[in-house]
Amino acid sequence: xxxxxxxxxxxxxxxxxxxxxxxxxxxxxxxxxxxxxxxxxxxxxxxxxxxxxxxxxxxxxxxxxxxxxxxxxxxxxxxxxxxxxxxxxxxxxxxxxxxxxxxxxxxxxxxxxxxxxxxxxxxxxxxxxxxxxxxxxxxxxxxxxxxxxxxxxxxxxxxxxxxxxxxxxxxxxxxxxxxxxxxxxxxxxxxxxxxxxxxxxxxxxxxxxxxxxxxxxxxxxxxxxxxxxxxxxxxxxxxxxxxxxxxxxxxxxxxxxxxxxxxxxxxxxxxxxxxxxxxxxxxxxxxxxxxxxxxxxxxxxxxxxxxxxxxxxxxxxxxxxxxxxxxxxxxx
Amino acid sequence: xxxxxxxxxxxxxxxxxxxxxxxxxxxxxxxxxxxxxxxxxxxxxxxxxxxxxxxxxxxxxxxxxxxxxxxxxxxxxxxxxxxxxxxxxxxxxxxxxxxxxxxxxxxxxxxxxxxxxxxxxxxxxxxxxxxxxxxxxxxxxxxxxxxxxxxxxxxxxxxxxxxxxxxxxxxxxxxxxxxxxxxxxxxxxxxxxxxxxxxxxxxxxxxxxxxxxxxxxxxxxxxxxxxxxxxxxxxxxxxxxxxxxxxxxxxxxxxxxxxxxxxxxxxxxxxxxxxxxxxxxxxxxxxxxxxxxxxxxxxxxxxxxxxxxxxxxxxxxxxxxxxxxxxxxxxxx
Numbered sequence: 001x002x003x004x005x006x007x008x009x010x011x012x013x014x015x016x017x018x019x020x021x022x023x024x025x026x027x028x029x030x031x032x033x034x035x036x037x038x039x040x041x042x043x044x045x046x047x048x049x050x051x052x053x054x055x056x057x058x059x060x061x062x063x064x065x066x067x068x069x070x071x072x073x074x075x076x077x078x079x080x081x082x083x084x085x086x087x088x089x090x091x092x093x094x095x096x097x098x099x100x101x102x103x104x105x106x107x108x109x110x111x112x113x114x115x116x117x118x119x120x121x122x123x124x125x126x127x128x129x130x131x132x133x134x135x136x137x138x139x140x141x142x143x144x145x146x147x148x149x150x151x152x153x154x155x156x157x158x159x160x161x162x163x164x165x166x167x168x169x170x171x172x173x174x175x176x177x178x179x180x181x182x183x184x185x186x187x188x189x190x191x192x193x194x195x196x197x198x199x200x201x202x203x204x205x206x207x208x209x210x211x212x213x214x215x216x217x218x219x220x221x222x223x224x225x226x227x228x229x230x231x232x233x234x235x236x237x238x239x240x241x242x243x244x245x246x247x248x249x250x251x252x253x254x255x256x257x258x259x260x261x262x263x264x265x266x267x268x269x270x271x272x273x274x275x276x277x278x279x280x281x282x283x284x285x286x287x288x289x290x291x292x293x294x295x296x297x298x299x300x301x302x303x304x305x306x307x308x309x310x311x312x313x314x315x316x317x318x319x320x321x322x323x324x325x326x327x328x329x330x331x332x
Numbered sequence: 333x334x335x336x337x338x339x340x341x342x343x344x345x346x347x348x349x350x351x352x353x354x355x356x357x358x359x360x361x362x363x364x365x366x367x368x369x370x371x372x373x374x375x376x377x378x379x380x381x382x383x384x385x386x387x388x389x390x391x392x393x394x395x396x397x398x399x400x401x402x403x404x405x406x407x408x409x410x411x412x413x414x415x416x417x418x419x420x421x422x423x424x425x426x427x428x429x430x431x432x433x434x435x436x437x438x439x440x441x442x443x444x445x446x447x448x449x450x451x452x453x454x455x456x457x458x459x460x461x462x463x464x465x466x467x468x469x470x471x472x473x474x475x476x477x478x479x480x481x482x483x484x485x486x487x488x489x490x491x492x493x494x495x496x497x498x499x500x501x502x503x504x505x506x507x508x509x510x511x512x513x514x515x516x517x518x519x520x521x522x523x524x525x526x527x528x529x530x531x532x533x534x535x536x537x538x539x540x541x542x543x544x545x546x547x548x549x550x551x552x553x554x555x556x557x558x559x560x561x562x563x564x565x566x567x568x569x570x571x572x573x574x575x576x577x578x579x580x581x582x583x584x585x586x587x588x589x590x591x592x593x594x595x596x597x598x599x600x601x602x603x604x605x606x607x608x609x610x611x612x613x614x615x616x617x618x619x620x621x622x623x624x625x626x627x628x629x630x631x632x633x634x635x636x637x638x639x640x641x642x643x644x645x646x647x648x649x650x651x652x653x654x655x656x657x658x659x660x661x662x663x664x665x
């Protein structure tokens with residue numbers, strides 16, 4: 001009797017084991033590689049990716065990245081993902097070129113590679129998902145600067161992250177290109193805070209002392225916009241100099257309350273992680289090839305159209321101000 | 333003779349800093365204004381305090397690469413503590429910061445003392461561990477300005493005699509460190525165990541224990557800086573002070589603290605930090621390309637090391653026993 005019980009139990013166990021193994025083989029594993037771990041923006045993107053995984057079913061999102069924003073760290077992470085036999089990799093790149101060889105290796109093994117947020121070179125990916133179009137972001141940054149200036153006329157400065165950051169440089173180039181559409185708006189200087197709070201703070205302080213005509217500092221990076229806000233507040237220039245740019249609502253809530261910032265913009269990182277996961281899934285399932293001109297179904301975000309160079313844009317950046325900051329600062 | 337050389341070194345730094353300030357003020361008027369100089373000192377306060385901790389460790393022929401990671405972990409811990417318990421008095425938070433910092437420093441010290449592992453290996457390991465722990469502690473989330481209390485954010489900004497409390501904290505720490513290094517047994521033991529460990533043992537100094545205390549001092553100061561840093565930039569996240577350990581080592585090297593241990597003064601470390609502070613604050617103002625900025629900072633450090641090496645060669649180490657002296661230099665190199 002006992003033996004029979006053991007046998008039944010044992011075989012039941014074996015069947016269960018087999019079932020989970022079969023299930024594991026069916027699971028679509030997507031590696032979500034971010035610029036660095038511990039960044040609120042990417043944590044929010046992960047939230048969206050998990051949401052998409054749940055919605056699609058049978059998807060496991062592996063959220064990973066280096067601890068500091070280096071290309072070398074990302075290459076290591078990508079190699080680890082290749083070794084784990086993931087089905088797709090969605091990466092926000094720290095360097096457009098350095099990651100290409102590692103990603104090519106991944107593609108050679110049948111892994112579907114896309115980049116999102118910050119692009120990798122054309123050879124290293126099937127397609128790239130821009131959070132918004134670079135053109136719209138550049139225009140939005142200029143619009144924000146103009147909104148903080150009287151009659152939209154005056155001097156402003158840009159506080160960026162590192163000099164080699166792909167997305168930062170694209171946006172700055174777009175801003176410069178569209179500057180003629182904003183008569184009276186004058187870009188005085190561009191400085192780099194390396195996404196370090198102490199260096200960004202010092203650079204902002206430098207603008208305040210050496211460029212007294214600058215009335216708005218535009219920082220398209222969240223560490224920069226925070227550090228600049230603090231520098232303006234410490235210099236007691238609230239109301240005289242404004243800070244705006246791209247930042248997360250939870251991080252910017254203090255700056256909105258103190259009055260350093262009237263409004264700022266960001267796309268929704270939750271939506272971005274969600275869309276990247278959706279696209280990666282469709283590619284793995286062969287529902288689309290991601291070629292230029294194709295349309296990809298991205299769940300609640302609707303259809304995303306792939307444009308030239310294999311680049312796609314998700315949506316317009318969203319403007320946050322005192323009226324909606326409390327609502328959104330709770331989310332991300 | 334040696335004391336005179338030291339005086340010469342520190343005088344030289346003062347002169348160089350003065351020349352720098354004068355040169356920068358020709359490109360950016362108002363750079364040499366007292367208010368701006370006070371600003372620079374205030375901005376450099378954290379580096380000064382950390383450099384003093386680093387100096388203590390380097391004097392004992394060790395190095396602490398984990399200071400910045402210590403700042404990140406402790407900063408995250410006090411930031412979260414403040415956000416979770418807004419009614420906790422600031423004094424308690426500062427005490428917690430000092431405590432956590434001291435414990436992290438003691439961990440380094442214990443490995444170096446009890447297991448005899450080279451400090452560069454130990455702290456290279458704890459550098460990643462502490463930063464990793466900061467990530468584990470916070471789950472990657474940031475602590476933002478609006479989650480912190482007013483006293484937590486505003487106290488270091490309070491002006492007293494024209495200088496914020498942050499700057500005064502640095503001055504007080506400089507005073508305390510000066511007294512420890514020059515007036516206490518521990519201070520002399522630190523110099524002795526770095527200058528000549530063998531002789532120190534014969535003089536009844538426990539070199540391992542002295543190194544342990546040096547790491548505890550460095551960790552405690554890092555804990556203090558953690559609070560100051562989070563409060564100054566009004567945000568706590570895993571990457572705060574990334575790479576800052578190298579700035580503290582650079583400040584020590586520029587300040588004439590020998591990387592071989594045993595040589596260096598509190599004034600040297602402070603001036604080395606101020607030198608970096610002046611350059612860091614001037615570069616954004618005088619409009620130099622960011623690539624040139626990195627190159628300039630690097631060249632200054634190398635120049636200082638060359639100068640140190642030349643200065644060390646000039647001093648005699650052991651007068652008697654020529655053979656012993658050459659062995660000693662061989663070991664040190």
